[in-house]
Amino acid sequence: MRVRLDSEKCQGHGRCYALAPDLFESDDEGYSVLKITGDVPAELEEAARLAADNCPEFAIELDEG
Amino acid sequence: MTDGGKPPIKDWATDFDHTHPDYARKAPEVWEELRQTCPVAHTERFGGTWLPVRHADVSAIAHDTEHFSSEGVIVNEFKPENLAPIGYAPPITSDPPFHQMARRLLLPAFAPKEIDRWEPATRKACNDLIDDLLAGGATEVDAAVQYAQHIPVRVIAEMLGVPEEDGDKFRTFIHRVLEAPGEGIGELPYEETLDYYLRQVIEDHRQHPRDDLIGFLLNAEMDGNPLTDDHITGTVALLLIAGIDTTWSAIGASLWHLAQRPDHRKRLIEDPDVMVFAVEELLRAYAPVTMARIVAKETEVGGVTMKERDWVLLPFPAANRDPEAFERPDEVILDRTRNRHVAFGLGIHRCLGSNLARMELRTAIEEWMRRIPDFELADPDAVRWSTGQVRGPRELPVRILATAGSR
Ligand code: HEM
Ligand code: SF4
Numbered sequence: 001m002r003v004r005l006d007s008e009k010c011q012g013h014g015r016c017y018a019l020a021p022d023l024f025e026s027d028d029e030g031y032s033v034l035k036i037t038g039d040v041p042a043e044l045e046e047a048a049r050l051a052a053d054n055c056p057e058f059a060i061e062l063d064e065g
Numbered sequence: 066m067t068d069g070g071k072p073p074i075k076d077w078a079t080d081f082d083h084t085h086p087d088y089a090r091k092a093p094e095v096w097e098e099l100r101q102t103c104p105v106a107h108t109e110r111f112g113g114t115w116l117p118v119r120h121a122d123v124s125a126i127a128h129d130t131e132h133f134s135s136e137g138v139i140v141n142e143f144k145p146e147n148l149a150p151i152g153y154a155p156p157i158t159s160d161p162p163f164h165q166m167a168r169r170l171l172l173p174a175f176a177p178k179e180i181d182r183w184e185p186a187t188r189k190a191c192n193d194l195i196d197d198l199l200a201g202g203a204t205e206v207d208a209a210v211q212y213a214q215h216i217p218v219r220v221i222a223e224m225l226g227v228p229e230e231d232g233d234k235f236r237t238f239i240h241r242v243l244e245a246p247g248e249g250i251g252e253l254p255y256e257e258t259l260d261y262y263l264r265q266v267i268e269d270h271r272q273h274p275r276d277d278l279i280g281f282l283l284n285a286e287m288d289g290n291p292l293t294d295d296h297i298t299g300t301v302a303l304l305l306i307a308g309i310d311t312t313w314s315a316i317g318a319s320l321w322h323l324a325q326r327p328d329h330r331k332r333l334i335e336d337p338d339v340m341v342f343a344v345e346e347l348l349r350a351y352a353p354v355t356m357a358r359i360v361a362k363e364t365e366v367g368g369v370t371m372k373e374r375d376w377v378l379l380p381f382p383a384a385n386r387d388p389e390a391f392e393r394p395d396e397v398i399l400d401r402t403r404n405r406h407v408a409f410g411l412g413i414h415r416c417l418g419s420n421l422a423r424m425e426l427r428t429a430i431e432e433w434m435r436r437i438p439d440f441e442l443a444d445p446d447a448v449r450w451s452t453g454q455v456r457g458p459r460e461l462p463v464r465i466l467a468t469a470g471s472r
Binding site for chain 1: 169172173177345402404406409411412415419420423
């Protein structure tokens with residue numbers, strides 16, 4: 001699985017880094033930053049889905065590959 | 066039923082009034098009806114106002130800053146004019162490109178890490194209030210008046226550096242802006258206005274510099290220049306107004322819900338991990354804030370043509386109950402795991418205080434449930450909901466059935 005964060009869409013609702021802190025973190029202004037590159041480790045796939053499903057701005061896209 | 070001399074609303078689709086007590090009481094039913102019949106309602110009131118209720122329409126408007134201006138965000142008879150792009154309370158009343166500068170200035174102070182620092186003070190405030198509530202063995206208390214309303218006041222007063230004892234004053238100012246906007250303008254002596262109060266407070270900070278948010282704004286620069294006095298006053302007014310009634314409403318509505326749901330009370334106590342979802346679900350179901358825009362350029366939304374200078378309400382709470390966007394929207398599902406709720410808005414104006422509001426709401430529920438795990442509505446008919454664009458219980462008598470723990 002791959003995860004993509006669209007920073008143009010992100011408005012800093014903070015749902016992703018609250019629900020999937022191993023994948024996302026907040027910058028100094030509250031906008032999201034992706035912490036990993038490449039494939040999502042298997043044990044974090046559930047967290048990635050949770051983050052994507054709760055982003056009000058549809059800023060997180062998953063490629064289930 | 067009439068209330069305050071207001072005749073009942075006959076047709077919500079063509080003559081709605083969001084300041085009517087009927088709307089306060091049964092807004093979700095009104096949205097449901099409109100969603101099936103309209104879906105964009107209109108009224109001639111306030112000089113012409115639209116009310117979209119579908120998630121798709123609310124989202125389209127919130128993201129379209131070209132056709133919709135934030136010059137006016139509270140619908141009333143007095144429509145602001147020629148204030149864009151700054152407006153009277155930056156950044157909420159600002160449009161691009163000014164908006165971004167005014168907002169970025171404030172963002173770091175409201176980012177999650179900074180807000181975490183305020184959690185112990187919030188927890189203490191909640192416990193102080195509960196101590197007072199329970200003093201003397203009271204069994205009937207008002208969860209809105211004696212608890213919910215004080216929590217955001219205490220926290221934001223400390224963050225800004227204004228005396229917490231002025232809480233009653235803030236609530237009077239806020240009531241004028243949010244619940245009775247435009248009423249009595251020009252009738253008050255200047256010394257009794259929010260503007261006068263804030264200018265005194267700011268002057269005091271100038272004389273006695275302090276390390277708080279007002280102190281920060283006094284030292285802040287935009288494009289290399291200090292902020293104007295109007296900008297500082299407007300922003301401080303905004304932080305007071307935006308954070309108090311809103312969070313008070315969210316806490317109150319959540320307790321109103323829990324008072325009626327023994328199963329949900331039990332779940333929160335037995336399964337603390339559900340809290341992270343429960344807070345969001347309560348925010349979705351009882352989202353307190355409806356915003357507004359003024360049409361900047363004629364455009365079409367949901368099949369209607371909105372004309373330049375029309376008012377448009379942005380009912381985020383209605384979007385949160387749209388079946389197109391949420392499964393079983395009228396049910397409160399504490400562990401809902403797909404929840405893209407928009408209680409904090411959408412687009413560039415996303416609530417700047419959302420991290421603070423979430424922390425306050427979570428802490429307020431946690432402490433209440435820890436110390437008052439069992440309670441019910443003392444009299445469902447005595448619950449009074451606010452009117453206007455911020456919706457929440459203003460009177461909420463509850464009967465305490467069990468207490469536990471201590472601070
Ligand atoms: C549960 C409580 C709250 C809710 C539901 C809420 C809701 C909202 C919403 C929907 C907006 C978007 C406005 C728009 O689109 O025009 C907003 C903006 C804003 N809120 Fe909140 N709010 C809450 C608490 C707070 C708190 C505690 C503060 C901070 C003291 C705050 C400060 C602000 C500010 C400054 C803005 C303007 C942001 C901008 O225009 O860029 N809010 N809020
Ligand atoms: S949930 Fe979405 S909008 Fe919010 S910080 Fe994460 S990516 Fe950004």
